Structure formats: structure tokens, C-alpha cells
Amino acid sequence: MIQVMTPESIPSLVAARAADMIKTRRQFHAIPELGFEENETSVAIADRLIAAGLEVETGIGKTGLVGVLKGAKPGRTLMIRADIDGLPITELTGLDFASTNGRMHACGHDGHITMAITAAEILSDIKDQLAGTIIFVFQPAEEVVMGALAMIDDGLFDRYPADRVLGTHLWNQIPTGVIGVNRSTVFASADQFRLTVHGKGGHGAMPHMAIDPVAAIAEIITTSQTVVSREVPPNEMGVLTFGQIHGGSAPNVIADNVTVEGTVRAYTSDTRVQIMQSLERISSTVASAMRASSTFERIHGTPPVINDPEVASWVTRHASLVVGEGNAREWEPVSVGDDMAEFNDRVPGVYFLLGAAHDDATVASRGIEGHHNARFDWNEDCLSLGVEVFVRSAVDFLT
Ligand SMILES: [Zn+2]
Ligand SMILES: [Zn+2]
Structure with missing residues (x-):
């Protein structure tokens, strides 16, 4: 189906995939794998990207992969990066799609995979109206901060140079509906x-x-x-x-x-x-x-994850259209590390924090905890918001 795309039509393109996003997230949630062992995960991602019409290269940095989406005309290149690994934690959330393999997506990377795949599918549907290329990078082994360099050492930027890079980390201690776009440091x-x-x-x-x-x-x-x-x-x-x-x-x-x-x-x-x-x-x-x-x-x-101030202003503008002005704003840096830093150090980029908190009553009744805890969980409503930021930014950069 050929979709006629205007910035105004983006929310409906995202809304049409809301149910599928939840299904996708729960599928990946049930099969967490540790860094450099994400074999089943990368096969499942590759299948989706190929089905969406992207060119896929697997095995970059062991279990990392790249999907390339070319617009109808030449133009600039945007890179969107998602990390894909889980943690050695036995899940105790009691969710009916909980992992049972002794590993856990206890940092939300199942959400990151879902948002990047969904953005790829939406943008592929409207690629006839895009000028330029979008490189979707699915990076292994973030939790041991080794996957980004493994992909880069395997020639990621030699084969896939980019003008700008975007990524997001959902965060279950930031209210859903708030997007943190820092002009400088995001993570330590x-x-x-x-x-x-x-x-x-x-x-x-x-x-x-x-x-x-x-x-x-x-x-x-x-x-x-x-x-x-x-x-x-x-x-x-x-x-x-x-x-x-x-x-x-x-x-x-x-x-x-x-x-x-x-x-x-x-x-x-x-x-x-x-x-x-x-x-x-x-x-x-x-x-x-x-x-x-x-x-x-x-x-x-x-290194610390440090955003480019110009790219940050640009993302803030698009994120404001998604969550309302005032809800896309600077957020206090978080003292965790993330090797998105290796991307931001090479290409002007932004790692935005996606609010993913459940409401207080849900947190209390289900005993939900923060990242890297066996009772970690987050609000799936944030998926549509993150995807919309990616799609709006990509459409703007490639038109
Ligand atoms: Zn983590
Ligand atoms: Zn993480």
C-alpha cells in the first residue's frame, strides 16, 4: 500500500502499529540473551527487517546487525542505534510473558529493539517519499560495554558512514510522556x-x-x-x-x-x-x-554519552510535537554507562531518555523496581512515543 505521508499523518502511521509493538516487545522479552550470544534475537530482528524490505547484514561485531533503508532519491544518512542484549538475572516480575531461561531483559532493550524495528517498518512504507538513507544498527553486548566497539572494529562506520546518529534508552524512573533530551551529558x-x-x-x-x-x-x-x-x-x-x-x-x-x-x-x-x-x-x-x-x-x-547540542535542539523540536512542549526537556544525567557513547563520539548524535514509568499505584501493587532488578518493568505506552520521535526526525532529515 502506498501511503501519502505528511508530518501530520505520522501519529496515525504509528498508532496503526501500537498493538503489534506490544506483541513484538513481549516476543523479544521472552527470549533474552547475554552479550555476544544474541543469536536467536538477531535472527528474529533480521527476519523482520528483511520482511520490511531492508537490506540486512548480520554478524557485525559477532551478533550485531545492520538494516539499510534507502529512500527513492539520494540524500543524507541517518543512523538509528538500538542495543539488544539482556542480563544474567532470573526474572521475578510474574508477567505472563516473563522470561524463563534465567536471563532477563531487565534494562528495556526489548523495547529498544521493538522501537527500531517498528520505525524501520513505518519508514519503509513511505520510502518513496524519502531522499537519503537510514541505517538501523542493532548492537550486541551493551551491558558489558563492548558491543559498540566490536561493531566499529568490524568496519561499521567504514561501510555505513552516517551524518547523524539517534538512539534512545527508555527509563522506568522517568514519567511516561516525558522525553529527556540533554544538550550535553546523558550517561556517565x-x-x-x-x-x-x-x-x-x-x-x-x-x-x-x-x-x-x-x-x-x-x-x-x-x-x-x-x-x-x-x-x-x-x-x-x-x-x-x-x-x-x-x-x-x-x-x-x-x-x-x-x-x-x-x-x-x-x-x-x-x-x-x-x-x-x-x-x-x-x-x-x-x-x-x-x-x-x-x-x-x-x-x-x-566514554560518557554526550549529546551534540545542535542535534539536541532538533530532536527536542520533534519530541515536543510528540509529547507536548515542556515534556521534551533536559533531564538530570544518570550515573550509569552506555556504549552509545562510541556512536556519539564519532557522529553528531543524540541519545534521548524515554520516560517509561508505570503509575504509582501499579508500581506499588506489583512491586516494580528499577533497571537491572529482577522485578524491573516499564510502561509499554512509551513505545509509540519513541517510535514517533524516530519517524518524525527521520522524515525531517530525509525530506
Ligand atoms: Zn542496563
Ligand atoms: Zn540499558
Whole structure:
């Protein structure tokens, strides 16, 4: 069917798919898979994209895939990115479409998949009226912040260059009907590090013959508490947490090595770099002051998600048409990380926060919790709102 599209007709195109969106979301909700294992998920996404007439390339970054939608005429290229992985959580929501495989879409990525597929289907129906290309990217392994780089290392941007990138994260602590479009930081950076102090093992009764890495690591952990409190400016957000410590084998044996692992979070790239550098400096100088040595490595991580201010104004304009002026607005940055950052760092882009809260009575009666909790759930009414923002933005960018 050929649809005649005007911006005014977009809400009805979205409304026509409202029931299908809920069905799609529940299908994906029931088959959550962990990062780089999203095999069934990517096959199901590819099937839908192919049926909608998109060109599909699978196996980018292991389980990632891309769907390409070409308009009737050449023009600019918009990229829309959705993450597709679940979490190692046993679902306790009691929903009749709940997952039973010991994994859970406990962050809403089933909603992200649904919105990107639906936007692709709607835009494909009206592609004769579009000038340009839309690249739909389905990214694996967001929860371990490794999937974006895996796709990029596999040549994502070499084969699919884009002028602008959009993505959304639904959030069940923001009211449904509110869309957060920040002009700068959305999510924090998230880095994991490993720090090993090398000493010299020996008898617990003869410490002078040994170099004790336990004493050194204790000093390093204590001194590192001054990084955020004494080095990071008071108005900048920074977190440094040591989450694991391993070393030693017996009460009367001085260990050879001790290892700690931890995480660093920041809202700006400068603060992120500052904390990591200070940590490395303190480890090596404190270790050497105590006759030990240290090695510091970043295990993996992702920069802060920072929106482009011009793209943010543009998205705000379209989001205002969807949820009303005043409901599309700046939102307080959230201290979680997300490797959408790797996209925003390469292409001017926006990651908008999609309000997805249930009403208070529902939250209380069903005991609904926040993201990454076994009782996490969100309001499916947000799906149409997110899709409408994608479709309005795409139509505007490609006409
Ligand atoms: Zn998550
Ligand atoms: Zn997420």
C-alpha cells in the first residue's frame, strides 16, 4: 500500500502499529540473551527487517546487525542505534510473558529493539517519499560495554558512514510522556581497571626479608580516596570504587602479589581521564615508596554519552510535537554507562531518555523496581512515543 505521508499523518502511521509493538516487545522479552550470544534475537530482528524490505547484514561485531533503508532519491544518512542484549538475572516480575531461561531483559532493550524495528517498518512504507538513507544498527553486548566497539572494529562506520546518529534508552524512573533530551551529558563514563602490586613473598614472622604487597595496596586504596575529594573540582561528578581485592594464601605468609579491581565513573571525558591518571600515579608512587612496584591496566570501558547540542535542539523540536512542549526537556544525567557513547563520539548524535514509568499505584501493587532488578518493568505506552520521535526526525532529515 502506498501511503501519502505528511508530518501530520505520522501519529496515525504509528498508532496503526501500537498493538503489534506490544506483541513484538513481549516476543523479544521472552527470549533474552547475554552479550555476544544474541543469536536467536538477531535472527528474529533480521527476519523482520528483511520482511520490511531492508537490506540486512548480520554478524557485525559477532551478533550485531545492520538494516539499510534507502529512500527513492539520494540524500543524507541517518543512523538509528538500538542495543539488544539482556542480563544474567532470573526474572521475578510474574508477567505472563516473563522470561524463563534465567536471563532477563531487565534494562528495556526489548523495547529498544521493538522501537527500531517498528520505525524501520513505518519508514519503509513511505520510502518513496524519502531522499537519503537510514541505517538501523542493532548492537550486541551493551551491558558489558563492548558491543559498540566490536561493531566499529568490524568496519561499521567504514561501510555505513552516517551524518547523524539517534538512539534512545527508555527509563522506568522517568514519567511516561516525558522525553529527556540533554544538550550535553546523558550517561556517565564507565571504566573498569585492574591494579596489581608486586611485592616479594616471605615468612609472616620476617617481614624485613619480604616486600609486603598487602600493606602497599592498603595505602594505595586509602590515598586514592583523595582523588575525588581533593583533585576533581567540586562541581564535577566523579566516582572511584574498588570492588574486589584478591591476594595472599595463609595468615603467616606474605604474598608475592595483590590485585584489586574497580570502576571509575565521570560525566566528562576530562574528569574520566583525570581520575584514571591520578589512580595510576598514586599506585606507582605509593608502591615504590614501599619498595614494591605496580601495574595498572584498564580492562575495558566507555566514554560518557554526550549529546551534540545542535542535534539536541532538533530532536527536542520533534519530541515536543510528540509529547507536548515542556515534556521534551533536559533531564538530570544518570550515573550509569552506555556504549552509545562510541556512536556519539564519532557522529553528531543524540541519545534521548524515554520516560517509561508505570503509575504509582501499579508500581506499588506489583512491586516494580528499577533497571537491572529482577522485578524491573516499564510502561509499554512509551513505545509509540519513541517510535514517533524516530519517524518524525527521520522524515525531517530525509525530506
Ligand atoms: Zn542496563
Ligand atoms: Zn540499558
